[in-house]
Amino acid sequence: MTADGHDKTRKSTVSKSDAVYRALKRAILDQALAAGTKLPEDSIGERLGVSRTIVRQALARLNGEGLIELRPHKGACVAQPSLEDGRNIFAVRRSLEALVVDSLIGKLSPQQIRQLEAHVEAEDMARANDTATSIQLAGEFHVLLAKLTENDILSRYVTELVSRSSLILSLYGRPHSPDCAVSEHRELITALARGDRDKAGALMHHHIDAITTRALLKSQTEKDFPDLLAAYAREEGL
Numbered sequence: 644m645t646a647d648g649h650d651k652t653r654k655s656t657v658s659k660s661d662a663v664y665r666a667l668k669r670a671i672l673d674q675a676l677a678a679g680t681k682l683p684e685d686s687i688g689e690r691l692g693v694s695r696t697i698v699r700q701a702l703a704r705l706n707g708e709g710l711i712e713l714r715p716h717k718g719a720c721v722a723q724p725s726l727e728d729g730r731n732i733f734a735v736r737r738s739l740e741a742l743v744v745d746s747l748i749g750k751l752s753p754q755q756i757r758q759l760e761a762h763v764e765a766e767d768m769a770r771a772n773d774t775a776t777s778i779q780l781a782g783e784f785h786v787l788l789a790k791l792t793e794n795d796i797l798s799r800y801v802t803e804l805v806s807r808s809s810l811i812l813s814l815y816g817r818p819h820s821p822d823c824a825v826s827e828h829r830e831l832i833t834a835l836a837r838g839d840r841d842k843a844g845a846l847m848h849h850h851i852d853a854i855t856t857r858a859l860l861k862s863q864t865e866k867d868f869p870d871l872l873a874a875y876a877r878e879e880g881l
Contacts, residue, residue: 659693662881664701666691668806671710671721672813673775682711682719691881708806722810729811733855736804737848740785743801744831744847746792749838755791756836762787763828770825781824782809808854816857827853 667687670676682702684695691698702719705711711719724732751759762784769777782805789801827850834843 659881660697660700660704663687663691663693663697664704666881667701667705668708668710669775669779671705672779672809674813676721678721678723678814680721682721684718693881708803710806710810724807724811724814726815729808729815730855732804732807732811733851736801736808737851737855739797739801739804740788740847740851741844742797743785743789743792744835744843745840746794746797747788747835748840748843749835751791751835756832759784759787759791759832760829763825763832766828767825777824778809781828782806784824784828812854812857 667676667682676682684698684702688695688698702711702713706713706719709724710722712722713719762780766777766780766784769780785805786798786802789798792798827846831843831846831850834846
């Protein structure tokens, strides 16, 4: 095979792995895959039409974000964080996101501000028709803020904590209006752009506290594993 052929094969593998990762992550955060659900590589691969190697790559990413647990000789399963885990996660996230604000205050370029505003516009468009996507975008807003700091370590930890927070909220959180996230995100962008450190810090602190207070237990419904992945696979073009 030529070098060009190898490159195309590698890009195809990465693309499929990304799609499997996104499909599984969405299924987990939507609670289609309940906490503790086993994630057999062969079943997932067969259902999504990909190799076990590609599934394994996706599971490794999910494990890195704390959404699944990889157990020696037992395979993977959806993580089962406790409420105490949730409190610890949000405590750390509150501190790291304060650092994000401190790193960005007064330093955002006009292009970066437009990027953030475009993201919030996407949140606004999704909230009317697709609550799940709206909530996903709300979490990704915080990931985007962290990436704009250009601090790779900070970005990596915030990304992981946002994923873990999303899992906690999917398990224990009571419903909320996406309107809150959109308005609060817009206020935060304005404060960051103006260089108003106190206002931006207070907004972020209030925002994370509001998310934390939604941690209330709710029941889960078990679903058939092979069938529940179908919709997520279609969304990712698998």
